[in-house]
Amino acid sequence: MYRFSLLTALLFAVNFCTSQEIKSKSDSEVKTQKLYESFGEKTEAANTISSIDMLKEYANLQTSDSLKTKFTAKVLDVCKVKGCWMRLELDNGEEAMVKFKNYGFFMPFDITGKEVIVNGSAFVNEMSVAEQKHYAEDGGKSKEEIAKITAAKKTYGFLADGVLLKK
Numbered sequence: 561m562y563r564f565s566l567l568t569a570l571l572f573a574v575n576f577c578t579s580q581e582i583k584s585k586s587d588s589e590v591k592t593q594k595l596y597e598s599f600g601e602k603t604e605a606a607n608t609i610s611s612i613d614m615l616k617e618y619a620n621l622q623t624s625d626s627l628k629t630k631f632t633a634k635v636l637d638v639c640k641v642k643g644c645w646m647r648l649e650l651d652n653g654e655e656a657m658v659k660f661k662n663y664g665f666f667m668p669f670d671i672t673g674k675e676v677i678v679n680g681s682a683f684v685n686e687m688s689v690a691e692q693k694h695y696a697e698d699g700g701k702s703k704e705e706i707a708k709i710t711a712a713k714k715t716y717g718f719l720a721d722g723v724l725l726k727k
Contacts (some may be wrong), residue, residue, distance in 0.1 A: 566621070570655070573695040589604065590693060591605075592604050592605050592671055592724065594635065594727075595726060595727060596611065596615040596677070596724035596725060596726055596727060597724070597725045597727055598722070598723070598725075599660075599665045599666075599667060599722065599723040599724075599725065600660060600661065600664060600665040600720065600721055600722040600723055601661075601679070601721045602722065603677065603679040603720040603721075603722030603723070603724055605677055605724060607630065608630050608631060608677050608703070609627055609629065609630070609631045609632075610631065610632060611631060611632065611633035611634070611648065611649060611650045611651060611674070612650070612651045613631070614629070614631040614633070614650055614656070614682070615651045615652070615654055615716075616627045617629065617682060617688070618620075618654075618656070618682060618684060618716045621682065621683065621697065622684065623683075623684050623685065623686060625683065625684065626681045626682065626683045627663050627681065627682045627683070628680070628681055629679075629680075629681075629682055630677060630679040630680075631657070631677070631678060632676070632677045633648035633649055633650065633675070633676060633678070634649045634673065634674070634675055634676075635647070635648060635649075635671045635672050635673060635674050635675075635676055636649050636655055636672065637672060638647060638667050638668075638669060638671055638672060639650050639666075639667075639669075639695075639698045639699070639701050640669055640698060640699060640700050641698050642666055643662065643666035643667040643668060644659070644663060645657060645658060645659050645660075645665055645695065645698070646658045646667055646671070646676075647699075647702070648676065648722055650716065652718065654680070655716070656716040656717065656718045656722075657685075657695070657715055657716065657717050657718065658678055658685075658717075658718040658719075658720050659717070659718070659719055660719075660720050660721075660723075661680065661719055661720065661721040664721075665723075667723065667725070668725075671725060674725060674726060675725075675726040676724060676725050676726065677724040677726075678718055678720045678722075678723050679720060679721060679722040679723070679724075680718055680719045680721045681718070681719045682716070682717070683716075683717045683718070683719070684714065684715070684716060684717070685715045685716070685717040686712055686713075686714060686715070687712060687713055687714075687715045688712050689709055689710060689711065689712060691713075691714065692709045694705050694710050696709060
């Protein structure tokens, strides 16, 4: 009888702890689903840094470095052809160019000015003139604006595996 009572108490304790863990995860997921539309891999809003802090992280990266992170920022622009990239506002006029892992998902065209959380890898890149012109064209820039692009520039890049778009 003692063994049965001990076994029953142990099973009850394990079941209770497991159900509490599942419940807390579910609450967090439900909150994320209510506030954000999700794209790509499953991502939660917890443990996100600000765009200001992300700029500080970029300042510490060299062109061969990458940093796995998650940050929140305002969308400055999005590809008007497929939604295959977006530019995010950092701080002090700086921005990050975001592409999506394996072109596995795309963003809506009408999200300029909205808040997103991106999860993935940050890196520093040297963007060629041709690549800058390509993105300017995809972004709907005029021929005059595109013609003004004449030099390569250091850019902040981000390869996102998941994005949350604030509803």
